[in-house]
Amino acid sequence: MNVTTIGIIGGGQLGRMLAMAAARLNVRTIILEPQSDCPAAQLASEQIVAQYDDPSALEALSRACDVVTYEFENVPVSAAEHLQATVPVYPPPKALEVAQDRLTEKRFLNDCGIATADFRAVDSQQDLDLALADFGGRGVLKTGRFGYDGKGQRVFRSSADMPTGVFHAMGGVPLILESLVPFExxxxxxxxxxxxxxxxxxxxxxxxxxxxxxxxxxxxxxxxxxxxxxxxxxxxxxxxxxxxxxxxxxxxxxxxxxxxxxxxxxxxxxxxxxxxxxxxxxxxxxxxxxxxxxxxxxxxxxxxxxxxxxxxxxxxxxxxxxxxxxxxxxxxxxxxxxxxxxxxxxxxxxxxxxxxxxx
The missing domain is CATH 3.30.470.20 (ATP-grasp fold, B domain)
Structure with a gap:
């Protein structure tokens, strides 16, 4: 076993549990996380207190680690790519790129032959009106990026919910409308x-x-x-x-x-x-x-x-x-x-x- 130190970007509970598992295998962990009292820091071997895309912090992490991973999917892709030039990064930055954008994610899944709900890109209120009309006034509207645990979402269950001004109310950012799925x-x-x-x-x-x-x-x-x-x-x-x-x-x-x-x-x-x-x-x-x-x-x-x-x-x-x-x-x-x-x-x-x- 050649790897002795793993860098983990992110200091939440998932990083904490990864550090626990690594310790059982005699693997050191270094956390990159701006919050100094983060959950992972309590159990990791070391912490670099800095933003995830801080150039000097990334350099320090790459020098100290044999491999780098991450505990959440909103790590800047540019940071992962920068690290990859000098140290292996797993999962690969491509996985971050796919997961961070819901439209990209849906298309990639479909390209792999994996079914998803029907979906439409929404970049304006007019796009939303047309997409909802396509779906009979029903659907789940989500921000294209940075949503989790139900954040950045709005559900429409009938044409009576047809919105006005929702696009701007959700920040005027790229959105995706997904059809409602009658799942069990x-x-x-x-x-x-x-x-x-x-x-x-x-x-x-x-x-x-x-x-x-x-x-x-x-x-x-x-x-x-x-x-x-x-x-x-x-x-x-x-x-x-x-x-x-x-x-x-x-x-x-x-x-x-x-x-x-x-x-x-x-x-x-x-x-x-x-x-x-x-x-x-x-x-x-x-x-x-x-x-x-x-x-x-x-x-x-x-x-x-x-x-x-x-x-x-x-x-x-x-x-x-x-x-x-x-x-x-x-x-x-x-x-x-x-x-x-x-x-x-x-x-x-x-x-x-x-x-x-x-x-």
């Missing part, structure tokens, strides 16, 4: 691709969101074996097309006939994969460290069924009761202040030995 449930796949092209995927999780934020992920998902296999196949096609290295999260809508519509991708470890640290021998976090350092990927098979629940805002106050329950892994993120909508931690309940898909 939401699932996600966490998959990893190694440097040698090996691809392994975890079992799909069934996800429930509240107010646009993930609430629970349950495994096994209520899907057929063929639907689960289709999700894993889609992940492999996408990873191969990107020349990807590392872990990715892909969210899907499941239709009544078991067909899949891809919703979005996240080129990083993902909230819907947190269950893997309790129900698998090798978690998504260790899997990512293995992939980017060139180690063999671990077996993604789960040993237990489980339910992961996010602790949002004041739900952190429920920790004492969770700690009293058997077969529950509690994971807190080291954040000092609980705010509405802020992810403070998560818990994973082991609900029994592994069972087949519920579909």
């Amino acid at each position: 449930r939401e699932i996600s796949i966490i998959a990893a691709r190694a440097r040698d092209g090996t691809v392994l995927a975890y079992d799909p999780a069934e996800n429930v969101h509240r107010n646009g934020i993930l609430h629970t992920s349950v495994v096994p998902a209520t899907v057929s074996e063929s639907t689960a296999a289709a999700a894993q196949d889609a992940a492999k096609r996408l990873l191969d097309a990107l020349g990807y290295v590392g872990v990715i999260g892909i969210e899907f809508f499941v239709m009544a006939d078991g067909g899949l519509i891809a919703n979005e991708i996240a080129p990083r470890v993902h909230n819907t994969g947190h269950w893997t640290e309790a129900a698998c021998v090798v978690s998504q976090f260790e899997q990512h460290i293995r992939a980017v350092t060139g180690l063999p990927l671990g077996d993604p098979c789960r040993h237990s069924d489980c339910r992961m629940t996010n602790l949002i805002g004041d739900e952190i106050e429920d920790v004492a009761s969770w700690l009293q329950r058997p077969d529950v892994l509690v994971h807190l993120y080291g954040k000092a202040e609980a705010r509405p909508g802020r992810k403070m931690g998560h818990v994973t309940e082991l609900t029994g030995p592994k069972t087949p898909s519920n579909g």
Whole structure:
């Protein structure tokens, strides 16, 4: 094993969990993050306190690290490309470029043969009016860039919702209108691709969101074996097309006939994969460290069924009761202040030995 130090751009809870996994494999981590008291800094070997695109900070990171990765998808592509000139960057900057723009993302998925909701680019109020007319007054309007956890979105459910001035109300930035999808449930796949092209995927999780934020992920998902296999196949096609290295999260809508519509991708470890640290021998976090350092990927098979629940805002106050329950892994993120909508931690309940898909 040649890699001894990994640079991680971003200091949130995902960076924190990556640092934990790296430490178990004797790999040092250096965090690049402007917030000095970030969650990841509490566990990493070192932190560079600077903006993500600060030239001197990027130079320092590249000199100190054998490989660089990132824990969120809004890392400036230019920063990743700058680093790539002197140090390997995984996942590749191309994955950031695709994931950061919803229009680019949808087109790339379609080019890989992966179905998405119908969509229209919206660059003016007139574009929006025409797109809504195409979709019968129904659709989900999203900012093209920098949206997460339901932010930067507006839903139209009938022609009565036909807006005036919405384009400017959403900032006058490039938008995308997606058709409403009559799905039965939401699932996600966490998959990893190694440097040698090996691809392994975890079992799909069934996800429930509240107010646009993930609430629970349950495994096994209520899907057929063929639907689960289709999700894993889609992940492999996408990873191969990107020349990807590392872990990715892909969210899907499941239709009544078991067909899949891809919703979005996240080129990083993902909230819907947190269950893997309790129900698998090798978690998504260790899997990512293995992939980017060139180690063999671990077996993604789960040993237990489980339910992961996010602790949002004041739900952190429920920790004492969770700690009293058997077969529950509690994971807190080291954040000092609980705010509405802020992810403070998560818990994973082991609900029994592994069972087949519920579909």
